[in-house]
Ligand SMILES: Nc1ncnc2c1ncn2[C@@H]1O[C@H](COP(=O)(O)OP(=O)(O)OP(=O)(O)O)[C@@H](O)[C@H]1O
C-alpha cells in the first residue's frame with residue numbers, strides 16, 4: 001500500500017544542512033496498522049509527512065496505493081492527497097468552523113454538493129461518536145472530542161490510508177485508549193491502512209500489527225509487534241519495550257501461547273499460601289494424560305508453602321484437561337480459565 | 341441649544357456630518373479591499389509563503405512602508421496630480437478620497453498581514469494534507485481564520501481614517517474638518533469647533549463599539 005524506497009531527507013537551514021532521514025526503506029501492507037516509534041528528533045514527523053508529500057524527499061521514491069507521489073506536480077498531488085487522510089497531535093481544526101463544518105471541509109474541497117455533504121457528515125459524526133455535538137465549535141470540545149473531529153475529517157473522502165502523527169500524545173491515558181480503540185475499529189470495519197507514529201510503546205502495543213523503530217533518521221529494527229516485544233534486538237528497542245509495564249508483556253506472552261496453541265487451555269492458578277499446595281501442583285505437573293507448560297510463574301514463599309500465581313498451558317484431550325482442572329480446584333487452589 | 345451654541349448652523353453641521361460619513365464609508369470600503377489584497381500579497385509572497393516570491397515581496401513591502409511613512413498632509417499635496425486625474429477636481433469630499441485611501445491602505449495591509457501570520461501553521465498544513473489548492477487555502481482557511489484580527493484591524497483603521505478625513509477638510513474636502521477649521525477656528529467660533537469635535541468623537545465611539553461587537557461575534561477561539 002505504501003512503499004518508500006531509498007528515501008533521504010535533508011533540511012537546509014541557516015546553520016547548515018540537517019539530515020533528518022538517511023536512506024530509508026519501508027513497506028506498509030494493505031489493511032494493517034503500522035507503527036513507527038522513535039525518540040524526539042528521530043525523524044518520525046518527517047517520515048510521515050513524506051508519505052503524503054507535505055515534505056518532498058531530497059532523494060528516493062514515495063509510492064502510495066500504486067501512485068508514485070514523489071513524481072507528481074503540486075496540482076496532481078492535491079488530487080492524490082484525497083486518498084490519504086491525516087490526523088495531528090494538536091488536531092489542527094479550523095476554530096472558525098463548527099464540528100459539522102470542519103468535517104465538511106474536505107468534502108467542500110472535493111466539490112461535493114451540499115446535500116451529499118450533509119449526509120456524509122452525519123454518517124461520519126455517528127462513526128466517531130460525536131452525536132449531538134455537530135454545531136459545537138472546537139473551543140467547546142475536550143481534547144478527545146477534538147481528535148474525533150480530526151478523525152472524521154480525515155476519513156471524509158474515504159481515503160485508503162490514514163496517517164497519524166502523534167495523534168494521542170496530547171491526550172490523557174483514558175482518552176488515549178478511547179481514541180486508539182476508535183482507530184482500531186475503523187481499521188477493522190473500513191479496512192483502511194493506518195500508519196501511526198508515536199514515542200510510546202504503549203500505543204504500539206495497543207493497536208499496531210507491525211512496528212518499525214526509527215533512530216537518528218533510519219529504521220534500526222522492524223517486525224511484528226509480538227516479535228519486537230518478545231525478542232527486541234537493538235538497545236533502543238529494548239528501551240522502548242521496557243517502557244511497557246511487566247503485566248502487559250506477560251499478557252503478550254500469554255496471547256502468543258494462546259495463538260500458537262488454539263486447542264490448549266490457558267489457566268491461571270492462584271495460591272493463597274495458607275496451606276501447603278505443593279502436592280496439588282506436583283500431581284498436576286506429573287499427570288501423564290496431559291502436557292503442562294509453565295508460561296508465567298510469579299510465586300513467593302509463605303510460612304506454609306507459597307503464594308502467588310502460575311499461568312499454565314494445558315494440552316491434551318478435552319475431557320482429561322477438564323478433569324485435571326477440576327481435580328486441582330478440589331484441592332483448594334483457585335483456578336481461572338483464561339478466555340481463548 | 342441656540343443659546344448654548346450661538347454660532348452653530350445646525351443644517352450646515354448636518355451636511356458636514358454627512359460628508360464626513362460619506363468620506364469615511366467610501367474610503368473605508370476601498371481601504372478594506374486594497375488592504376486585504378496588499379496584506380495577502382505580503383503574507384503569501386514572504387519567505388516560506390504559499391506563493392513565495394522575493395521580488396514581489398520586496399516591492400510590495402517597500403511601497404507599503406513608504407506610503408505609511410509619508411505624513412498625511414504631505415501625501416494630499418503629493419497626490420494632487422493623481423486626484424485631478426481620477427476625480428477631475430481638487431476640491432470636495434470625493435477629491436479627498438484617493439489620498440485617504442492611499443494613506444490608510446498600507447497601514448491596514450500591515451494589520452492584515454499580522455492577522456494572517458497568526459493563523460495556525462498546523463491548520464494550513466492540515467488543509468494541504470486534505471488536498472486543498474492554494475486558492476482554497478486562501479478563501480477557506482486564511483481569511484476566515486484571521487477574520488477577528490482583520491475586523492479589529494479595520495476598526496482601528498476606520499478610526500484613523502476619520503482623523504484623516506478631518507485633516508483633509510482643512511484643504512477643502514468638506515465635512516466636519518472643514519467646518520471646524522473654517523467656521524470654527526478661523527472665524528473664532530469655539531462653539532462650532534466644539535460641536536464638530538463632539539460629533540467626530542461620537543462617530544469614533546460608534547465605530548469602535550460596532551467593530552468590537554462584530555469581532556467578538558466571529559471569534560470562536
Ligand atoms: N522544517 C525543518 N527545517 C529544518 N530542520 C528540520 C525541519 N523539520 C525537522 N527538522 C529536523 O529534522 C530532524 C527530525 O525532525 P522530526 O520533526 O521529523 O522529528 P520527530 O521524530 O518527529 O520528533 P518529535 O518527536 O520531537 O516530534 C530534527 O533534527 C529536526 O530538527
Ligand SMILES: [Mg+2]
Nearest residue numbers: 044045046166
Ligand atoms: Mg514530530
